[in-house]
Amino acid sequence: MKRSLLLAALLLVSGFRPASSQELLVVREACSYYGESIAGEIYGFSSDREAETAVERIMRYTGLPQNFTIKAANVPNAAAVIRDSKRLILYNQTFMERVKRTTHTDWAAISILAHEIGHHLSGHTLEPGGSRPETELQADKFSGYILYKMEATLEDAQAAMEAMAGEGGSETHPPKSARLAAIANGWMEARDQNPRTEPRATPAEKDRRPVREPIADEERDDLPPPDPVPGNTIVAQCLFQDGSVSFVTRTGDIYMNYMGMTISVGRRVPSNQAGVAWFYVVQSSDPTVKYYLDLMGLTGTTYAVDTSGIIWGRNAWGQAVRMGHVTYNE
Template identity: 75%
Template sequence: DQVYGFTSDQEAEQAVARIMRFTGLPQNFTIMAANVPNAAAVIREGKRLILYNQAFMERVKRTTNTDWAAISILAHEIGHHLSGHTLEAGGSRPETELQADKFSGFTLFKMEASLEDAQAAMESMVSEGGSATHPPRSARLAAIANGWMEARDQTKRTTPNESLPENDTPPERQPIVDEPEEDIPPPDPAPGLTIVARCTFHDGSASFLTSTGEIYTNYMGTTISIGRRVPSQQPGIAWFYVVQSSDPTVQYYLNIMGLSGTTYAVDDDGVIWGQNAWGQPVQMGYVTYQR
């Protein structure tokens, strides 16, 4: 069927920006309201899109009585893009749906949702019976729980002095989409490396420059190298931020996201510059140097 896209609402845009902030990667897809049954991650004419039905999202929020339900659905679709599922032929498959469900659970823990809230949409909106393209509800709830608990366990290992409440879930907090974003903790690079600057992008993602010129970020609780600093000979440009990784697995995902080889210019004032679709320079973020 023909799909028609419309301008997305501000709440959805801000929710996606918050989700992407916890991946450590810049957002390189477009979110659009569309005449789809619920939500979908697709590629159209070479462009990565997340499509969602506004009436469906409103129904999800009314049925579950929590904003987390709609956020979990968007996180699921983002998981499809980040995992490269939209580049594979054949459409939905049970194994890729479970991978996206796990990503949703992992991310919602990072966003401080309870396990109950992370599973709310799946619990209320999906039938128990599976199909050739989607697993049964019980399997999908288990995948969300697996991702949520994996993120919880990583947090326990990295913050040993902080304990969870007795019910083993973080405090429930309804998301306020326009609230000030929490600070992103710096990654823990290899021993001997020192963080000398933070690169903050306008979509909320952040990465960190080390003394050796490597650029690291946090991705799903793991420190990964995603780029390097390249000196500049151009007047007014201090250095270039080149997205590239020597790790084959990381490089694979950078290729999937269309980010590999992307180069940003950092000017003498610390402003990060990129290009829009028409090749015009646009401000992407800023660099804060350690003192």
């Protein structure tokens, strides 16, 4: 008796969840992300921290409380369903792992969960009849919308759909091209409402980005001269991975040394974006330099310098890439 009391106390303290958290769910009509039918007996299991955190994060961007019940289950991928007046989000753990491995981004699983949340928030799970193409596109649009707000790129927002959806549609689910367009539509609507100059580098993006080692100082041929920008106090150096160096003055002007000349190449612009210390905007107060920058389409190019000093830019596909880093003098 004493022993079982002690065991019970230990289990309580350690937050152990008893095996009864596995339950048979009656699921009749539910949206399944890629349109598969949900057949047979569905069992719900306790969810993992990753899914809980993802749903929690998504809800934070809606301003609504997180009061969904999240369960790992033997559904084909993910599903939104109401049972006993509780709004459930079911997801297949193995499938989510596969999505992550295929797309190499955490955003893929988040976008699927956001889609399911979109069904609940739009009241689709209250309607009899299950999925319809219109409601699927609405949930896809919501997913794109919320992922922009979470600072995902469009590519990240579309990754799960791009990688795993079948080309053709079905009676319940629209074709892949329409669903990708719906995600883009939501993502762009959010962007129009709240444009951002540069993407913030997210941990997920950092993980899948090949990181090039910064070029060692001895390899640089343009090391800063003793007084790189005469008459100005230099507060920071920007060391780019192509080996170029530029200097940030106290007044926020950015210069480079080029063939013995000091040329104006940019401005330091303050940021109120979380995680971004400041923006490096390419521009020149020198008409000749400006002419060349314009010619190369560089004027107005903006790099984001994050709080750890890494300079981020965009590649031709719109993906955030590491351009270099900043060292501060004070």
